Amino acid sequence: MIKIQNLNKFFGDKHILKNINLEINDGEVISLIGPSGSGKSTLIRCINYLEEPTSGSIYINGKNIATSGKEIDKIRQNIGMVFQHFHLFPHKTVLENITLAPILTGQLTKIEAEQKAIDLLKTMDLLDKKDVYPSSLSGGQKQRIAIARSLAMDPTVILFDEVTSALDPEMVGEVLNVMKELAKTGMTMVVVTHEMAFAKQVADRAIFMADGEIVEINRAVDLFEHPQNPRTKEFLSKVLEY
Numbered sequence: 001m002i003k004i005q006n007l008n009k010f011f012g013d014k015h016i017l018k019n020i021n022l023e024i025n026d027g028e029v030i031s032l033i034g035p036s037g038s039g040k041s042t043l044i045r046c047i048n049y050l051e052e053p054t055s056g057s058i059y060i061n062g063k064n065i066a067t068s069g070k071e072i073d074k075i076r077q078n079i080g081m082v083f084q085h086f087h088l089f090p091h092k093t094v095l096e097n098i099t100l101a102p103i104l105t106g107q108l109t110k111i112e113a114e115q116k117a118i119d120l121l122k123t124m125d126l127l128d129k130k131d132v133y134p135s136s137l138s139g140g141q142k143q144r145i146a147i148a149r150s151l152a153m154d155p156t157v158i159l160f161d162e163v164t165s166a167l168d169p170e171m172v173g174e175v176l177n178v179m180k181e182l183a184k185t186g187m188t189m190v191v192v193t194h195e196m197a198f199a200k201q202v203a204d205r206a207i208f209m210a211d212g213e214i215v216e217i218n219r220a221v222d223l224f225e226h227p228q229n230p231r232t233k234e235f236l237s238k239v240l241e242y
């Protein structure tokens with residue numbers, strides 16, 4: 001379980017996250033929606049300490065992730081993240097991209113990591129790409145490799161930060177399908193997205209953020225069909241009218 005308590009984040013004098021409190025259960029899929037600049041990315045980047053909270057605490061399975069120590073390093077390693085711009089290593093092959101972290105952290109031997117990468121590539125239908133470099137892949141393929149790379153570490157949770165926003169429209173579906181399948185496996189997922197159909201249909205709960213605050217949180221279907229807060233209603237009326 002992820003527990004976020006009284007989380008605040010400032011950039012300079014700008015108060016970006018304002019007293020966020022949130023609990024995410026194991027196996028839950030959470031979609032995080034809201035206007036540009038509302039703090040969605042900053043919030044998920046705080047969960048894995050890519051951004052250090054200014055104040056407040058984040059607990060993963062009861063352990064404060066800010067605490068140093070070997071056990072905490074391991075917990076942090078098991079929070080996967082997939083980014084809008086893939087962040088694959090350009091000078092490594094697809095297979096090397098996937099095996100690098102489990103080998104470097106000592107989680108798997110080289111042979112184990114390669115077997116795991118091959119299994120993951122099979123499920124992504126990308127085994128034929130194992131020896132190529134990322135530059136020869138389409139955006140959708142790169143993003144599926146980025147998801148496979150994250151899965152190679154056996155994460156307890158994966159954070160998705162607008163992972164389809166940089167893709168050509170025809171490639172969005174293939175990445176969302178991989179995420180849908182992952183959701184069915186019981187993976188805990190926090191998904192910042194502008195894909196409203198995904199946010200409504202795949203997520204268990206949806207969160208609407210505005211101005212650094214959680215304005216509304218509810219079962220995803222209910223948040224979309226019966227928004228309670230006027231700001232949620234206004235946002236949804238704008239994004240759903242197309």
Ligand SMILES: Nc1ncnc2c1ncn2[C@@H]1O[C@H](COP(=O)(O)OP(=O)(O)OP(=O)(O)O)[C@@H](O)[C@H]1O
Nearest residue numbers: 011016034035036037038039040041042043162192
């Ligand atoms: N490293 C940083 N330094 C200073 N300001 C930052 C930094 N990162 C984010 N911000 C600011 O924090 C605010 C929230 O940004 P964030 O990226 O979390 O919003 P978002 O809701 O994810 O937006 P979008 O949907 O456009 O990605 C914005 O005003 C942004 O300019």
